[in-house]
Amino acid sequence: MLDQNQTPLLDTLKACAKSPHAPFYTPGHKRGVGISQKIADVFGQTIFRHDLPELTELDNLFAPAGVIQQAQELAAAAFGATQTWFLVNGSTCGIEAAILATCGTGDKIILPRNVHSSVIAGLILSGAIPIFIHPEYDPILDIAHSITPHAVAAALQQHPDAKAVIMVYPTYYGVCGDVRAIAQITHQYNIPLLVDEAHGAHFAFHPQLPTPALQAGADLSVQSIHKTLGAMTQASMLHIQGERIDCDRLNKALQLVQSTSPSYLLLASLDAARQQMALSGKELISRTLQLAEEARTRITQIPGLSILQIPPCLKKGEIGFSCPPLQGGLGGSPGLIALDQTRLTVNVSGLDITGFTAEEILDQQLGVTAEFASLQHLTFIISLGNTQEDIKQLVQAFTKLTQMTSSVTKKREYKHTVLWDDIFNMGHFVRISPREAFFAATEALPIQETTGRICAEIVCPYPPGIPVLMPGEIITQPALEYLRQIQAMGGFISGCADASLDIITVVKGNF
Numbered sequence: 001m002l003d004q005n006q007t008p009l010l011d012t013l014k015a016c017a018k019s020p021h022a023p024f025y026t027p028g029h030k031r032g033v034g035i036s037q038k039i040a041d042v043f044g045q046t047i048f049r050h051d052l053p054e055l056t057e058l059d060n061l062f063a064p065a066g067v068i069q070q071a072q073e074l075a076a077a078a079f080g081a082t083q084t085w086f087l088v089n090g091s092t093c094g095i096e097a098a099i100l101a102t103c104g105t106g107d108k109i110i111l112p113r114n115v116h117s118s119v120i121a122g123l124i125l126s127g128a129i130p131i132f133i134h135p136e137y138d139p140i141l142d143i144a145h146s147i148t149p150h151a152v153a154a155a156l157q158q159h160p161d162a163k164a165v166i167m168v169y170p171t172y173y174g175v176c177g178d179v180r181a182i183a184q185i186t187h188q189y190n191i192p193l194l195v196d197e198a199h200g201a202h203f204a205f206h207p208q209l210p211t212p213a214l215q216a217g218a219d220l221s222v223q224s225i226h227k228t229l230g231a232m233t234q235a236s237m238l239h240i241q242g243e244r245i246d247c248d249r250l251n252k253a254l255q256l257v258q259s260t261s262p263s264y265l266l267l268a269s270l271d272a273a274r275q276q277m278a279l280s281g282k283e284l285i286s287r288t289l290q291l292a293e294e295a296r297t298r299i300t301q302i303p304g305l306s307i308l309q310i311p312p313c314l315k316k317g318e319i320g321f322s323c324p325p326l327q328g329g330l331g332g333s334p335g336l337i338a339l340d341q342t343r344l345t346v347n348v349s350g351l352d353i354t355g356f357t358a359e360e361i362l363d364q365q366l367g368v369t370a371e372f373a374s375l376q377h378l379t380f381i382i383s384l385g386n387t388q389e390d391i392k393q394l395v396q397a398f399t400k401l402t403q404m405t406s407s408v409t410k411k412r413e414y415k416h417t418v419l420w421d422d423i424f425n426m427g428h429f430v431r432i433s434p435r436e437a438f439f440a441a442t443e444a445l446p447i448q449e450t451t452g453r454i455c456a457e458i459v460c461p462y463p464p465g466i467p468v469l470m471p472g473e474i475i476t477q478p479a480l481e482y483l484r485q486i487q488a489m490g491g492f493i494s495g496c497a498d499a500s501l502d503i504i505t506v507v508k509g510n511f
């Protein structure tokens, strides 16, 4: 039984930072001595003193045999994995490596279309062929949920030669699909279920949260420890269990997508975040859940607002928005069997404004900053770092927003013509593989001339980072309209060469 009090990596980093010696290694600032005064004034020297390279005592991320290995073993035990890898390039690199470890060029992988852009990057790197399945979709709320067991079973029946299934669990909105059933179906074909659990790192530490993907039978899970727990930005973990993942190949893949100079600040923050959760996770999350519940109860009472939640009137496992008139999503289904109660998604369409407008007012006038906005919603992450005061401010801000919108901005009519689903309902027009499209000869065309052409870049509203167009897909009119609509309403488009979207890069010629 491992002692979860220990923080081997953090302790050794601390000892190395204290040990007196003349440093003739990277980084060039030499334990903070060479930093500019300006940054010293902001960060202080301590952080630089601990910004060390792979000294002998500090082990090696890509061949761990010392303190990194010990820290990873402790993490594996705490998160319920048989093996855990620390990641310094976010879940992004973990997801890319998971795809590279399971699929090669021409191999099929089954996945939802509402994947994060890191999955598309994994497809480009590996040359895998995406077999997209439609996630369950709520047309009233314009929110895509999880893929369903039924859809996965149908896809596997049609493509029994697929090499892996990947699912997002939970979605950015905290919605969880039936990962247990999907794992069982996937395993009937003896292939692995890979889970993008970037937003679910906290699940293992409280019984009221959705079941962690590994516990429900997933073979591999990638978690952004920095998103919902106490690690530094980018610090993430990849966990596996069972025999379906080839660890050698995964090791090699992780080396392809990560720096050869991993930051020990990030690695040590993973060690500390794991210890914190192993020792006090339940208590910290109970408090977080209480704060979230308080916010939910109070915001629900504000006229014009509703919150994505499990209404008491519905059976356990069913979810929907809390109050009339927004009844979309009611009547739970296999695409949404649980909800992360620490994630707060507020629907503002009852105020006749978009989520983008609400975000701007909240951020710039009312001192509250959301995680992300979409056309109808604002999503807030409530975590162990939030305080009672934050919740008070959030509730007050929404109360003020309602007053402001009823008097000032009411004329900004809420308008919503193309839904996310319109883009994908027409079928997935993957004409060539994402990799082929990425490396093909391309040309930049005015957006109005791109309909029917093959897209050569990722075009992605961010956050949430779910691409509307990706390399290899036929560009459709609804997709362009949807992007224009997001832009017009204040959303930000990323991933493409021209963020203003006047020009889109397409593959040259016709296929």
Ligand SMILES: Cc1ncc(COP(=O)(O)O)c(C=O)c1O
Binding pocket: 089, 090, 091, 092, 093, 095, 116, 118, 168, 171, 172, 196, 198, 199, 224, 234, 236, 464, 465
């Ligand atoms: C669903 C999902 N998967 C993966 C990622 C990538 O995670 P990271 O930022 O840790 O690289 C994100 C980031 O927002 C995400 O939302």
